[in-house]
Amino acid sequence: MSRIKDRVRRHFGDNLAPDDAYLSYYDVRLTKLDVDSIKNDWLTDNAIAFWQEYLEREHLSNHPRAKIILLRPTMAFMLRTSPDLSIVADALPDLRSATHIFLPINDNSDVTQASGGSHWSLLLVSLIDGVAFSYDSLHSSNYESARDTAEKLEQLVGRKLKFLALNEAPQQENGSDCGVFVCLNMKHLLLKRLLKYDANEKVAMSVDDRDIRASEGRKEMLRIVEERRREGERRRS
Template sequence: MPDLHPFGGRMSRHFGRSLAPEDAYLSYYDVRLTREDISVLKNDWLTDNVIAFWEEYLEHEYLTNFKHSHIILLRPTMSFMLMQTPDPRTIKDALPDFTNVSHIFLPINDNHSVTVAEGGTHWSLLLVSIVDGVAFHYDSMPPGNQQEAHFVTQKLSKLINKPLRFIQLQDSPLQDNSSDCGVFVCLNMRHLLLKRLLMVRTDSKVSMSLGGRVVDASAGRKEMLRIIDDFRREGERRRSTSHSPHPGRKSRSPPRIDSPRSRES
């Protein structure tokens, strides 16, 4: 089995770290990707920022087209906060409104210390079906984050005041190295969202098993990089055709995508 911790925890970024303009690579709605994020996306552990971008991407490019869906993609920072807070009801106002929500996707990290900004060595995916009262855990290197995912499930159950049954899925696709866990989270999240949940009615039964599914992490990394670079080029194009108050001055801010119109040709 590969060593999971050759470089220690490297999946979260320094909270509160100052970010120089030249470090920023792309602003996509509420996420600002850095050159560090792009570097690790090529062949290393994914930062929480990359996973947050992927969730923003799925929301704005796909989920918004399904007006009647009630699905939430919870950001990694929110999942971490939910796990660390003794009483989740005290942070209810900081979390999305889960009223009428059918499903919640939660990236799970094994960092247990709020003082270690770059803690954690493994990502997994928790999919909670509130309508069924079941939490499905997908881990590409089991048992991995089973304890953390179960703990988050208990916190969420307390928050929504509804019992949730935790299921550790034994047939989840497995990674063959120590660095692809975050990529598996992103690709499995997209598959479950687009090929399962959004393909059926909310009250219909759908299999949550990923048994037999093959995940090509290398191709997934390349696809994610291509998507980001496409947005970056589009952001640059939009900026070049906009009316700047300082013509001729090169902007130090990164290309930005903040509305569907930003992708118009």
């Protein structure tokens, strides 16, 4: 019986240390800490990066003509905080060729801690419209961070962007669901808006009609993690 319990614990990662690998998914390595954050905590950079990787690999890849970029949290942070944009530009994809760019925004101001901060919001830049849409689930907590990122992006793409904070964005009910709201809004805007229309059409970007249930979002993210983990185990067996 103890052997069975040990196998069950290993399957669910109960014996793993926080920094131990839980899932390798293309370019993302999720640790036990990352997965625990999806369960009931403030999402780590890596947890959000996994979600972006999933959307790219399993949804966006089905639309090869789409020119949509999902910029990773570390890249968005580097863009906002770097004093030398020429260095940042070398590390980024070709943003000027995109129609839309998704950026997870963190309120971290300490450049020595790339995974710091206490709040996530979403910035969606439509280069077609020349507008940077900010979705903040905690009123306008990330207003300055999002606006500063948009201003840096203006310099990289060589055009003026109108910054628009969507105050009607769905609001979280606690202090830890902000990253989940970012992931769910990103999925909705990508799959239900941008990929449903021609790449050069203007698309309504409001999400005020959405009823976001963070607990269900966490379950969905965990389900996808566990499914990909089981797939990896089957391939190795």
